[in-house]
Amino acid sequence: MRKSQYLIIYLDFGFFKDCRYSLKKGYIYEIYRIIKMNQNTAKLTTFYAATGHLFMHMFAAFYFVIVLAIEDDWQFSYDELINLWFLGSLLVGLGAIPSGWLSDRWSRSGMMAIMFIGLGLASISCGLSANKFYLLISLSILGLFCSIYHPAGIAWVVNSSMATGRALGFNNIFGGVGIGIGALSSGIIIDCLNWQMAFIIPGIVSIFFGVLLTWHIISKSIPIKNITSEKFKENPPNGDYFKIIIIMLISITCMGFIFQILQTSIPKVIDIRLSESLNLDTAKIGMAVASIYIVSGLMNYIGGILADNYSEKIIYVSGIFGQAILLFIVASTSNYLLIVFALMTVAFNSSILPAENVLLAKFSPEKYQGLVYGLKFIVSFAIAPIAVLLISKSYEITSEFVYLYMGCGFIMILVFMMAISLPYAHKPKTI
Numbered sequence: 226m227r228k229s230q231y232l233i234i235y236l237d238f239g240f241f242k243d244c245r246y247s248l249k250k251g252y253i254y255e256i257y258r259i260i261k262m263n264q265n266t267a268k269l270t271t272f273y274a275a276t277g278h279l280f281m282h283m284f285a286a287f288y289f290v291i292v293l294a295i296e297d298d299w300q301f302s303y304d305e306l307i308n309l310w311f312l313g314s315l316l317v318g319l320g321a322i323p324s325g326w327l328s329d330r331w332s333r334s335g336m337m338a339i340m341f342i343g344l345g346l347a348s349i350s351c352g353l354s355a356n357k358f359y360l361l362i363s364l365s366i367l368g369l370f371c372s373i374y375h376p377a378g379i380a381w382v383v384n385s386s387m388a389t390g391r392a393l394g395f396n397n398i399f400g401g402v403g404i405g406i407g408a409l410s411s412g413i414i415i416d417c418l419n420w421q422m423a424f425i426i427p428g429i430v431s432i433f434f435g436v437l438l439t440w441h442i443i444s445k446s447i448p449i450k451n452i453t454s455e456k457f458k459e460n461p462p463n464g465d466y467f468k469i470i471i472i473m474l475i476s477i478t479c480m481g482f483i484f485q486i487l488q489t490s491i492p493k494v495i496d497i498r499l500s501e502s503l504n505l506d507t508a509k510i511g512m513a514v515a516s517i518y519i520v521s522g523l524m525n526y527i528g529g530i531l532a533d534n535y536s537e538k539i540i541y542v543s544g545i546f547g548q549a550i551l552l553f554i555v556a557s558t559s560n561y562l563l564i565v566f567a568l569m570t571v572a573f574n575s576s577i578l579p580a581e582n583v584l585l586a587k588f589s590p591e592k593y594q595g596l597v598y599g600l601k602f603i604v605s606f607a608i609a610p611i612a613v614l615l616i617s618k619s620y621e622i623t624s625e626f627v628y629l630y631m632g633c634g635f636i637m638i639l640v641f642m643m644a645i646s647l648p649y650a651h652k653p654k655t656i
Contacts, residue, residue: 269447270334270385271392273438274378275399277337280431281374282403283410284344284367285317287423288351290411294420301357309361313368318603320372325599328377332449333384334442336377341435343370345428352424376599383586384452390537393579394529401522469588472643474604476545477581479640481605483548483633484574485612490626491517491567497625498559517568521575528576537580537587542644544577549637556630584647 292306299306328336347367354360382392407427414423441447492514499505505513531540551570558566582598589597619629 266447267385269441270381271395273334273337273434273441273447274382274385274392275396276434277340277374277378278396279399279403279406280341280344280427280434281371281378282400283407283427284348284431285314285371285407286404287407287411287427288364290408291415291420291423294415294423295360298420299357305357309357310364310368312361313364313366313371316365316368317371320369321376321599321602324373325376325380325597328373328380329451333377333381333451334438334447335449336373337381338435338438338442340370340373340377341431341438343373343435345430345432345435348424348428348431352421352428372602375602379582379598380586383582389583389586390529390532390534390579391526392529393532393582394526397525397529397575397578398522401518469647472647473585473588476541476640476644477601478604478608479636480545480574480577480581481608482612483552483637484605485608486616486629486633487567487571487574488518489613490616490629491571493620494555494567494626495563498563499561503561513564517564517571520568521571524572524576525578529579531576532580532583537583538644538647540580541577541584542641542647544573544580545637545641545644547573549634549641552630552634552637556627556634588647 288310289307292303292310295301295306296303324336344367347363347370350363351360351367354363378396379393382396383389385392410427411423414426438447442449492510495505495510495513500510528540528544548570551566551573555563555566555570585597585601615629616626619626
């Protein structure tokens with residue numbers, strides 16, 4: 226391809242409208258400067274979005290380790306202290322709606338800066354808590370600031386990157402990393418210092434990133450104004466909206482349900498079926514489960530690359546069908562292959578998330594994208610108690626999960642049959 230053809234491609238994007246003016250004036254260097262500036266903006270956005278995803282999951286999970294030290298220090302029971310997070314965990318989900326609305330109406334990058342600083346201040350406040358009531362309020366505020374990330378951060382990534390699927394896949398890896406770092410860092414800080422510093426030190430780091438992001442916004446390295454990608458300006462006809470909304474809502478709910486079922490039950494399934502035959506203790510079961518979810522996190526990135534090169538719809542429905550088949554296999558496997566098939570099931574569940582997020586961006590009105598991602602997060606969050614209840618009842622009645630997994634397989638087949646009726650967001654592409 227000739228250089229002139231590359232230049233025409235650049236000029237086709239609304240991102241580079243200023244380049245057209247510069248070309249008429251003959252300012253070729255100005256074209257290069259604008260292109261370079263927007264490339265740097267995309268890199269900074271990817272960095273802060275990934276860091277924000279890591280911090281959000283770290284702050285939402287590290288209390289589960291810190292509470293063990295508070296239990297010894299305050300001499301309260303575990304159930305009393307863990308209940309202090311109930312309101313915070315509720316606000317992680319419920320706060321996503323106003324957070325999405327504000328990010329759409331005002332600024333996604335601005336909301337991300339508020340999230341970093343708010344998480345930091347709330348975490349420091351947790352560390353300074355002298356009683357249960359103070360800690361309850363601080364944890365609740367922490368949960369509220371955690372709710373900002375998914376509606377604001379995902380919409381920010383989707384609209385600020387050219388290779389959207391790859392960027393989403395890369396970004397999704399950091400959620401799981403955040404959970405791991407939260408547990409690891411809390412344990413180390415408590416051992417070396419105390420539980421108060423396990424709150425305060427991450428809080429200071431989060432404030433630092435918030436101030437740094439604010440500086441990049443003020444210096445205009447990152448725009449305060451929302452960017453809308455040209456890829457998401459063409460939405461489906463109004464007559465298709467209702468059908469698409471119903472299908473995507475059911476699909477997202479079922480995907481979240483399967484995720485919660487697998488995340489909660491896999492350790493116990495391995496324990497029931499393999500602990501004796503493979504001589505697995507708790508530590509080895511934990512390592513097996515960790516391996517499953519580390520690999521699934523990497524599959525997010527691979528799924529993102531596929532979403533950039535093939536039809537998102539084909540990737541999405543293929544992943545749903547793959548989960549259905551694998552759930553039936555997992556239900557009936559009782560040897561070492563259980564771990565392999567469980568890994569494949571979780572990987573299919575994770576790898577199609579970038580395609581799902583791109584489909585949501587293309588099927589939703591551009592001015593409501595943050596709100597849509599907020600709704601998605603609430604739906605995924607709300608299904609968790611139902612999944613836990615079904616797992617509990619399944620084990621109570623059968624001492625296994627065979628029928629539960631088979632039921633999940635049938636659910637995914639029904640979802641597949643609905644998802645294939647989704648319109649194509651664009652013509653399928655090949656590498």
